[in-house]
Amino acid sequence: xxxxxxxxxxxxxxxxxxxxxxxxxxxxxxxxxxxxxxxxxxxxxxxxxxxxxxxxxxxxxxxxxxxxxxxxxxxxxxxxxxxxxxxxxxxxxxxxxxxxxxxxxxxxxxxxxxxxxxxxxxxxxx
Numbered sequence: 001x002x003x004x005x006x007x008x009x010x011x012x013x014x015x016x017x018x019x020x021x022x023x024x025x026x027x028x029x030x031x032x033x034x035x036x037x038x039x040x041x042x043x044x045x046x047x048x049x050x051x052x053x054x055x056x057x058x059x060x061x062x063x064x065x066x067x068x069x070x071x072x073x074x075x076x077x078x079x080x081x082x083x084x085x086x087x088x089x090x091x092x093x094x095x096x097x098x099x100x101x102x103x104x105x106x107x108x109x110x111x112x113x114x115x116x117x118x119x120x121x122x123x124x125x126x
C-alpha cells in the first residue's frame with residue numbers, strides 16, 4: 001500500500017492508493033468518506049456540484065511514486081503531526097500559565113487591600 005500525495009478533505013487523512021475515489025467534477029476522496037457524504041448531501045464536498053452515488057468513480061489507480069518520495073512524504077506528514085501536537089501542548093501550557101498569573105495578581109490585589117485596611121485601622125487607633 002503506497003501513499004499518494006494528497007488528503008481527503010472530508011476526514012483530512014492522507015490518501016492510501018487502494019482507497020481513492022473521485023466524483024465527476026474531478027475532486028478526490030476516500031471512497032468510504034465520499035459515499036457517505038453523497039448519500040446525505042448529494043453534492044461534492046469541495047465544489048457543491050450535485051452528484052449521485054452512481055457517479056462516484058470507485059477506484060482510482062496511480063503509478064506508484066518512487067520509494068524516496070513516498071518515504072519523504074510519510075516522514076514529512078509525521079513531522080507535521082508531531083509538531084502540531086507539540087504546538088497544542090505548548091498553547092495549553094501557556095494558557096495554564098496565564099491563568100496562574102491572573103490568579104496570583106488577584107491574590108496580590110486582595111492582600112494589598114487587606115494591608116490598606118489594616119493600615120487604616122492602625123491609623124484610627126493612634
